[in-house]
Amino acid sequence: MTRFMGLDLHKNYIHGYVFQPGQKGTHFRFLNTPDEWARFVATQLTPETAVAIEATGNAFTIYDRLVDYVRQVVVIHPAGLKGLGGGRHTDRIDAERLAQLMALGTYTSVQVWVPPAEVRAIRALITQVRACQQQETAWRNRARNLLIRTGYAVPRTVALREWFAAQGAELDETLQIVFTSALTMAEQAQQEGDRLRGEILRRLAGYPEMAWLWSVPGLGAWTAAVVWAWLGDPQRFRSARQVGRYAGLDPSVHQSGEADWRGHISHQGPAILRQVLVEAAWWAIRAKDTPLRTFYARVVPRLGKRRAIVAVARKLLLAAWRVWHEQRLAHEVDRRRYQKKLSAIRAILRTVPSYPLTDRWQILTGAEGSAPDRAATEARGQPVLST
Known part of the structure; x- marks a missing residue:
């Protein structure tokens, strides 16, 4: 007989x-x-146990620990759990509700998709890249603020390193030290982010779906990697509307009686996916004679720049989902431009080294020899860049 278990x-x-x-x-x-x-x-576990756990920071790690020992493991979205019980939430109540959801079979509407291990690995690396970018921005802003407080308002269009080389001698020694320290930290964060980004592209080069994603005009190698990581499996979405809702790019709607109000996007789902898509959208509309530029020019008088660029970002995401879901190149792809893009990506991948894990391992641990075996990550083979 099945045993039903909830873990808070x-x-x-x-x-x-x-x-x-x-x-x-x-x-x-x-x-x-x-x-x-x-x-x-x-x-506590038997092959007849069905387990439900709440989606928290360590939920996927717990899922991996349990899945081989029980009949079923389900991860439940916290919002779905908190919508039950009229505000009464304790450890005991939440654990009971999780178990009851499993027993009643009503968990499907609040069930969280568990990404495969390789998807989670790429997500972790992308998140680390984003953290490096945030640190770089913070240190560069600190360096500019130091100059502003001493009477040097350096325009954003001027690189700090170039300004320092030209006028740094005018600063006193202490300010030179502090400014140099801030700029060094910013450049180190940028270099670390570049190493991690190269590691991500190197790992993903062996996946055939990347060639489909790259065929979407406006979708660069980095944006395609983020889309790949957070969509994970295109088959889990039944429609384009679900994809837009998952990314939080769908408009919020309030309709009751005669009232029908549509506002800003919902901002639900992974923020990093929205941020990268909006960044890619700004680049996409700069290209001449592309469908996205034409679309942007058509909607910007009605929506304004900010809402129009979000609409472009949503179109980028939906186009990426469709080509991946249907396993094909984009219909609107310009073959000449696509081949140039593939050549550029191929050139990048030829120069991208593996992350220097062995060297970092020895520096941080003081241990001789190499870091843990990387054979699993090397097994993907050569990049798949053909059409």
Whole structure:
């Protein structure tokens, strides 16, 4: 007989509830440590157990730990869980609700898709790139603010390194030190981000779907990597509307009676996907004689620049989903431009080294020899860049 279990995940402990139909359920709690997890797997889990866990920071790691030992593991969206129970939420209540959702089979509407390990790995690397970009921006802004406070308002169009080379001698020694430190930190963050970005492109080069994504006009190698990571599997979306809603690029709507109000985009879903698509949209409308530029020119008088560029970003995403879903090149692709894009990407990939993990490992740990085996990430083979 199936046992239904709900696990309420926390940083330091796990609270669980398990029951079988017709029997009284029991609560339990254990520490969130490797030893306690091993004991829990050995003593509490059976092949007939169905487990529900809430989507938190470590939910996918817990999913990996459990999936080989039980009948089923389901990850539940927190918003779906909090919509139950009229505001009463404790560890005990949440664990019971998770188990009950499994028993009743009503979890499908709030179930979270669990990405494969390779998708999660690329997501983690992209998130780290974004963190490097944020740090670079923060340090460059700090350097500019230092100059502003001393009477030097350097325009944004002027590179700080060039300005410092031309006029840095006018600053006193202390300000030179602080400014040099800030600029060095910014450049180190930029270099680290470039190394990680190269590692991502190198890993994804062996996936055939990347060639389809690259065929979409306006979708560069980096944007395609972000789309690949967060869409994950195009078959999990039944329509283009679902894709736009997942990315938070769908307009918010309030309709009740005679009132019908449509506002800003919903901003639900992964923010990094929206940010990268909007950045790509600004680049896409600069190209001459492209469908996206034509679309932007048509809607900008009615929507304004900001809303029009979001509409372009949504079109980019939907075009990427369609070519990936249908496993084809974009219908509107210009073969000559596409071949030039492939040549440029191929040139980049020839010069992209692996992330210097071995060197960093030795520096940080002081250990001799190489870092953990990279064979799994090297097994993808040569880039697939043909049409």
